[in-house]
Amino acid sequence: MSKGRLGYYNPQKPQEGRITDIGPAHYKQLMPPVLRKNYGKWVSHRILEPGLLMHVSETGDKAYTVRAGAPRVMSVEHVREICDIADKYTGGYVRWTTRNNIEFITDSEDKARALKKELDSRKHVGGSFKFPTGGTGNSITNIVHTQGWVHCHTPATDASGLVKSVADALFEDFKTMRLPAKLRVSMACCLNMCGAVHCSDIALLGYHRKPPAIDHDVLMKVCEIPLVVAACPLYAIKPITLEDGKTKSVQVNVEKCMYCGNCYTMCMALPLADKAGDGVAILAGGKISNRISMPKFSKVVVPWLPNNMPRWPEVVETVKKIVEAYAKDARKYERLGDWAERIGWERFFEKTGLEFSWHILDDYRLAYDTFRTSTQFKYTDHAWAVSKAVSGI
C-alpha cells in the first residue's frame, strides 16, 4: 500500500492511474469455504446454546456460527484482535450482522465451542468483556446506534455511552434466551434517526426541546435563506431584515417549532443543542418482521428523560422496567408491541409503571387516527383520575 504523505496520489496528475466506480469487494472472495460450498443449499438451522448457531446444508455439511457482541465504534486494535481470533479458529473468516454483532463461522463444532470459550475469556483492562457471546434467539441482541457526541453535529445525546449503559443493564438478556420473543433495542441520537429506530421493540431517541438559537451575524453569509425557510415542515420560519435595515436573517415562530433540527441541517446558523433542553425519548412496541402481525412503528411511551451523564440512570431504569414487565406478562412468541396491543396500551402503562402525560397524546398531523373512538377500554388508575377530575365519581 502507499506510504508517505500523498501515497500513490499525484495532485499534478489526479487522473493518472485513477480507478473509480469499482464497487465493493466481491462477497465470494471473502466468504468462509463452508458457506461458499453450500451457497443456497441450506435447509435448516438450530441454536445450540446462546451465541452458537448450527446451519445444516442439503449436502450434509454443517456450519457453526459463534456470535459475539460489539460496540460498533471500534479501534483498529480491536479489529486486529478479531483477525487474530479468526486466523486461529476460522481460517481468517469473520462477518458482521446487521445489528453489528460479530460472527465467526466454521465447519467444526469443536472449534466453534473452543472459540466461544476464548471469546468469553477476553477482557479489556478496564474490566469489560471484549467479545461477549450471545445475542441469538429470544434474547436482546446488540443495540444498534448512531454517532452521538463521538462524531455527529446534530445529536441531542450521546449514543455510544448511553448504549453502553443500557447494554450493561440488559447484559443477562444478551447472554440468555428467556424472553417470549425477540426484543430489539435501538438508539438514534436525534430525530433524523440515522439508525432508523422507529420500528424497534424499544427505541431510544435523542430529543431536543428548545427551538434553534439564531446566529444573525453569519446567517446570511453561510446560508440560503429561502432554503432555510422551506426546510421547516411546520412553516415556523420566516425571512426578516434586522433593525440595521440591511442584514437579512430569519425568525422562528417558537410556538410552532417541534425542534426537529431540519433547519439546522440546512443552515449551521441555527443550532439546537442545549444542555438543559436535550434528553432522551423512549418509544416502544415497534417491529419490522412480518411474523404473525404486520410490521409496526414504535410508539412514544416516555416523552423525555434527562441526559445524566455518564450513565443515564433514568433511561436505563425505564428500559429495564419495560423489559421486565414484558418478560413477566407476555405470551410465547408475542413481540412487545403485540403484547401491548393485546392487553391494551392503558394496561401497558399500568404494568410498566410509566407515566402517561399529555405529551403522549399525538398533536401532529393525522393525530386523530390514534384517538380512541370507542367505549371499549379498560379501567386503570388513569381512568379514575379523569372521572375524579370532573367530580364524576
Added chain:
Amino acid sequence: MGIPGQEKLWDKEEKEHRKYEDVRIFTDEQLKNYTEDELKSFKPKHATPMLNELEKGPWPSFVSDIKREALHRRKLGQDNLMIPLEVCEDLLGVVELSYKEGETHWKHGGIVGVLGYGGGVIGRYCDQQEKFPAVAHFHTVRINQTGGKFYNSDYLRLVCDICEYRGSGIMNLHGSTGDMVMLGTTTEQLEPIFFDLTHDLGCDIGGSGSNLRTPSDCIGPARCEFACYDTLDLCYDMTMTFQDELHRPAFPYKYKFKFDGCPNCCVASVARSDTAFIGTWKDDIRINQDAVKAYVAGEIPRDGGGMAGANWGPFNIQEEVIDLCPTQCMQWDGKKLTINNAECNRCMHCINVMPEALRVGKDTGLSMLFGAKAPILEGAQMAVLTIPFIYAKSPYDSIKEVQRKVFDWWIEEGKNRERLGELIQRMGLKTFIEVIGIPAMPQMVKEPRSNPYVFFKEEEVPGGWKRDINDYRSRHPR
C-alpha cells in the same frame, strides 16, 4: 499504480484473495508494540473521569478500546502516522467535554470529498480546535461493505492499516446504512485513502449526501435457508449498476436500497429503505411430515432452539402454530399438518417455529415496496407494497426497469430534501403506479379509503370538465 506485480489485486475474481503480506503498511513489531501492563498504566493526554465510568460493567467498552488505540499510536510515533498522533486522545478529550456540557462539539458539515465523486466522505470539524488540535479536522470515509458483511483477516488488516496510517484508527463496524466507516481523517489524506482502497483493496467508497446510499443486504443464501432470492447477488448487481447514482449527487435527497431474503426482514428494509426488496414465494410451503411429528413429540426444539432460556412447557402445535397463524389456514389432525396455501400470507411464523419441518416454497422471487423513511420531514413511513411478486434472476432486467422509472419520476418531481415516500404522499399512490405502469390492486392498502373525496380523471367523466354555463342556465334561470 499499486504495488508492481500486484496490479490485479482489485480484480473481482472469486478465487483471488488479497494477501496482507503483499501490501501491508506496518510490521509485526509495530503492530504488537505495547504490553498489557503498559496499557493498565497508560495515562492519556486529557483526564476523562466521566468517560472512565464507561469502562465499568460487562458490555464491551468503547472507551477502553479507544485508549488502546491511543497507546498504540503513541508507540508508533508521528513518523509512522499521516495525521496527528494524538487524535484518539483528543477524541476522548472532546467527548469528555461533551459529557460535562451536554452538547456536541462537532461542527456542521463542510464539503470535502474525492475528485469526481460527490459522496462517500463526510466533512467534520471540531469547534474546540485549540483545545483539541488533533481532531480539528475529523472527516468520515464510508467504504462500500461487502455483501453479507463478509471479510477475511487479510482484507480487514489492510483496512486497519490504512485507517491507522492515514486516519484516527477508529472505525464503525458498521454504520447504520451498512457501510464500513473510517472515522477521522484530514482533507489531504482523502485522495491517498481512495487510491489505496481502489488499487490495493479492490473496493470503492460508499454513498452519502443526495445520492443512492450504499445498498445493504441480509446474509441470504450464504447461510440462511429462508432466502427466497440471492440477496447478495442482487445487492452487488444493483450497487454496480447504479454506481453513478451512488457517487454523483443527482437526487433530491438520499435514496436507500435494502435487500431482505424473506419476510422476517432482518435488514429492516420495510422500515428504512426507499426501495425494499423482500423475498417471497408463490407456491406451497414445503412440509416434512415426519419432522412435524418429531416437533410434536418434543424431539426437536421449537423456534430453532431460540426459546431455550425459559420454561415454556411442552410444545403444543395447536396453540403455538395453528392458533397463532394470522390467516388460520393451517390444520393439525394429530397426524398430519395441512396448509391451505392459497390463504397463507407468508408471515413466516410456522416456518420459524419448525424450521426443520417447514420450508419456504420453491417458486420464489421478491416483493418490491417503496417509500420507507425515518421521521424527518413528514413523520416516519413504512414502505408500501407496490409490486407483489417479481422474479429475481440475473441480470434482473425487470427489476432495474421498474427502479429506473421510479428514479426518473422522483428526480423530475421531487422537491429539495423530499424522500420518495413523501413524494408518493404528496402526489398520490395513484400517480406513482401510473409512473411504474401498473394497475391498482387491493394488496396496496390495508383497507379501502373511508373518505369519498375521489379525484376522477377528466377522461373518465362523459363530456369532460368543460362546462357551458349558458346550457346550465337554459335549465336553471338566475
